[in-house]
Amino acid sequence: MKKILSILIALIVLGIVAALALAYAPFKPTPANETLAADWKAEPGRGEYVMRAGDCMACHTANGGESMAGGRGIESPLGTIWSSNITPDKETGIGNWTLDQFRAAMVDGVGGHGQQLYPAMPYENYRFMTESDLRALYDYIQTEVKPVKNEVQATSLTFPFNMRFGLRAWNWLALSGEAKFKPMAGDEQQIRGQYLVEGAGHCAACHSPRTTFMAQDGTRLSDASFLTGGMVDEWTAPALRGKDARVQKWTAEEIAAYLATGRNAHAVANGEMALVVEHSMQYMTDADLNAMAVFLKSMDGQPVEAVPAKVAAAGPRSMPALPADEAGKATATLLTSASPDMPVGARLYLDNCAACHFVSGKGAPEIFPELQGNAMVLGKDANPFVSVILNGTSVPSTSRRPMHLAMQGYADRLTDEEVAQLASFIRNGWGNKASNVSASDVSKVRKHTQAAAAPERAQ
Ligand code: HEC
Ligand code: HEC
Ligand code: HEC
Numbered sequence: 001m002k003k004i005l006s007i008l009i010a011l012i013v014l015g016i017v018a019a020l021a022l023a024y025a026p027f028k029p030t031p032a033n034e035t036l037a038a039d040w041k042a043e044p045g046r047g048e049y050v051m052r053a054g055d056c057m058a059c060h061t062a063n064g065g066e067s068m069a070g071g072r073g074i075e076s077p078l079g080t081i082w083s084s085n086i087t088p089d090k091e092t093g094i095g096n097w098t099l100d101q102f103r104a105a106m107v108d109g110v111g112g113h114g115q116q117l118y119p120a121m122p123y124e125n126y127r128f129m130t131e132s133d134l135r136a137l138y139d140y141i142q143t144e145v146k147p148v149k150n151e152v153q154a155t156s157l158t159f160p161f162n163m164r165f166g167l168r169a170w171n172w173l174a175l176s177g178e179a180k181f182k183p184m185a186g187d188e189q190q191i192r193g194q195y196l197v198e199g200a201g202h203c204a205a206c207h208s209p210r211t212t213f214m215a216q217d218g219t220r221l222s223d224a225s226f227l228t229g230g231m232v233d234e235w236t237a238p239a240l241r242g243k244d245a246r247v248q249k250w251t252a253e254e255i256a257a258y259l260a261t262g263r264n265a266h267a268v269a270n271g272e273m274a275l276v277v278e279h280s281m282q283y284m285t286d287a288d289l290n291a292m293a294v295f296l297k298s299m300d301g302q303p304v305e306a307v308p309a310k311v312a313a314a315g316p317r318s319m320p321a322l323p324a325d326e327a328g329k330a331t332a333t334l335l336t337s338a339s340p341d342m343p344v345g346a347r348l349y350l351d352n353c354a355a356c357h358f359v360s361g362k363g364a365p366e367i368f369p370e371l372q373g374n375a376m377v378l379g380k381d382a383n384p385f386v387s388v389i390l391n392g393t394s395v396p397s398t399s400r401r402p403m404h405l406a407m408q409g410y411a412d413r414l415t416d417e418e419v420a421q422l423a424s425f426i427r428n429g430w431g432n433k434a435s436n437v438s439a440s441d442v443s444k445v446r447k448h449t450q451a452a453a454a455p456e457r458a459q
Contacts (some may be wrong), residue, residue, distance in 0.1 A: 025168075027114070031103045033180045034131035042132065047140020050133045053200035053288075054126065055280035059083050059365035069093070069148035070139075075121045079157040081120045084111070090148040102138045103131075107179050116167035118155070121172070124216050126446055127179040127200035133200065174215030184221055186298065193295025194221055196288060201280075206230055206237040207274060212447040221299060235271045236382045238375040242300050246375055248297065252304050255293035257312040261401035262283070265365035268405070269393045270376060271384060282398040286311045312400045324360035325429030328372050335359040345425025348418055352410060354427075362431040367405065382423060382437045386445045387418055411450070 033451045040317040050055065060083045062071035070085035070093075088095035094102065097112060104110040109123040117123065120309055181199060183191045197203050198220050207227045208218040218226030229239035238272035246266070247255055262269035262277035267428040269277050281289070297304040324332035333351055334342065336359050342350075350359075357363045361372040371377050377385050392409035414422065416439040423442070 001079055005401065013085065025342070027108075027110060029110070030107045030127070030179045032103065032131040032134075032246070036131055036135060040132070040135065042136030042139060045131075047136040047138075048144065049283070050137045050200060051130075052280055052283040053196060054129075054137070054202070055276065056137075056225070057088065058275060058279040059120075060086050062082075065128065066148045066150065068145055069150040070152040071150060074416075075164040076157070078118070078161045079155070081118050081155045081157070082153050085148065085150050086141060087145050087148045087150075088142050089149050091152050092149050093147060095147055099135065099138050102141075102255065103134055107136055109167065111112060116164040116171070117163075117169070118167065119215070122202040122205045123293075124219055125176060125199060125204060125210075128181040128195070128220070129307050130181065130195075130199075143220055145185040162261070169211060170215070172212065173213055174211075178218070181221065184295075186295075188233075189291045190295050190298055192288065195290035196284075196292050197227075197295055201292070203227060205241070206232045207240050227296075227299070231381070232272045234381045235382065236375060236379040236384070237272070240296055245375060252290070252293040252297045252307045253311075255296055256286075256289040256307060259292060260286075260289050260311045261398045262395050263369075263401065263405070264364050266370050267374065268369045270388070270393050270395075274396055278396040282400065322360060322362040322365075324362070324430065325372075328361055328429075331431075332359045343425065344418070345419070345423075346429075347423040348414070348422040349425055349429075352413070356407075361426075366401075371426055372432060374432075378432055378434045382427065382441065383445050385427075386419060386423055386437060386442055387449050389414070389423060391449055411446065416440075416446065424442065 018321075033123055038379045042234065046134040059067055059072055059074070060070050062069070062083075066087075068085070068087045069089075070083045072083045072212065073080040073399055074083060077375065084095040087093040090096050094112060101112060105112070105117065105121070106123055106129065109117045109121065111117045118184060127318055160166065181195055184194050186194070204219050204227060207230055208216045208223075209225055209228060209230050211217045218224065218228065220226060224401040227240040229245075232235045234318050238247070240247050242248070247258075248265065250266060252258045254266065257264040258267060259277065261282070262274055284292075286309060289311045290309070294304050294307060317361070329345075335354060338350060357366040357371050358368075361370065363370045376388070379385060388407070388409075390409050390411040392407045394406035410419070419442045420437045420439045424436040426432065
């Protein structure tokens, strides 16, 4: 899983001098944000649940490796950062760690050898977790996770990024405010949703923009830029907040279904979001999924409709194609006419795509995603969209929606020029508005994705 690691650019900007000054100040760990009795024990299952909510397994498990034994390479422009072994193995994992050491990693970004952790580990968000959740997680790792002896390759970035102490200065800039969750003015359900989204769920790591120092710009609801959209590699992580955010037009019920199953009547989750659904969100309870959905809908004080207790209860639906709406009418009429002098892009759409995504561009709910208003189609960077056309894509199977959906790629069938015409047509059909795609853009994506064979994206 490639992550948000141009963050490291920050170090250059900061300069080593400032870093040195701070580096010699002794480290003061943030104390627990809640007092628990020494013999406090989490109810059974809670620690594992917190691990799912925080998606620890995704980053801390290597491809084909043992669960949580680390060694997953996270690519950054400056080199690969290897995730740590967080199984309770005493030599190579965190089996000897105290709770205080664990808290320092989660809250202050300080690792087992007192080293500053790279913010590839999302402690910018985990620091809002409650002490009871951290403790449940710590106990779970120490007593329920299988210890695995696995010496993870050391991360060695190029100078000056190998100077981990520089991150002291970075943290000083990036970690604003107290390491404590601040509940919004709302009811219990909204507050629970806010807690999960801001804390363990680390949604801001992808969905908030970045500051000049590559820190998350907006880690809490009270920050103006919180969840207003970010980039992960070259993928757009769409805005979840504000009037242009597509999810604000979905019902809370539809948002919950998307999180739980990676699909709803409007969209499917691809790329990094498919992984979030597969490894984390699908394990959340209906109550927590609803809480997150209701929170997301009410972030700016909008009223939210009540949600049914059961998430995605309707089962895989096969609904008839929806007719084109006002904005989509002209494009649907053009496609239906199938006239010989239709633009090349429209012709290619009719021949290759309309069977599933329909002339209305609306697809079929929960099966074939809508291309009208689609965040990936309209992405600032068209590469992920072009990659889907060339290489296909798939939606993971989840317990609530076991059916695995896949779309084939068209790399063998369409030339670069054809893909460019087709993509430009879709980016401007049915009321969509986005820049055109050129044949040379397509050629670059073709070379890049075929070299990488995109195994991670296809899942
Ligand atoms: C987005 C990827 C990502 C996620 C999600 C993630 N981690 Fe990490 N974590 C990392 C990376 C990368 C490192 C190593 C950073 C470094 O070497 O500076 C790390 C380091 C750590 C360390 C320090 C280990 C040591 O030996 O110093 C601990 C503890 C840890 N993670 C626990 C967790 C837990 C618990 C979760 C889930 C709540 C979690 N991580 C989720 C990427 C992640
Ligand atoms: C590792 C990065 C990452 C994390 C973490 C992440 N997302 Fe996403 N999210 C994405 C990307 C990328 C997309 C776009 C997916 C696509 O184009 O198919 C997305 C799409 C979405 C969408 C659909 C938006 C639309 O307009 O189609 C919702 C809703 C969403 N995410 C909610 C969340 C929530 C809630 C969390 C936290 C629990 C979260 N995401 C965590 C990367 C991430
Ligand atoms: C046989 C049916 C079928 C055909 C034909 C088809 N698709 Fe798809 N398409 C799907 C399915 C199923 C998905 C959902 C899989 C996914 O997104 O992971 C999908 C997903 C997509 C997505 C991702 C949408 C999102 O929200 O992430 C895009 C973009 C797309 N198709 C465009 C096209 C284009 C362009 C063509 C023609 C070249 C085409 N499709 C042809 C079935 C089809």
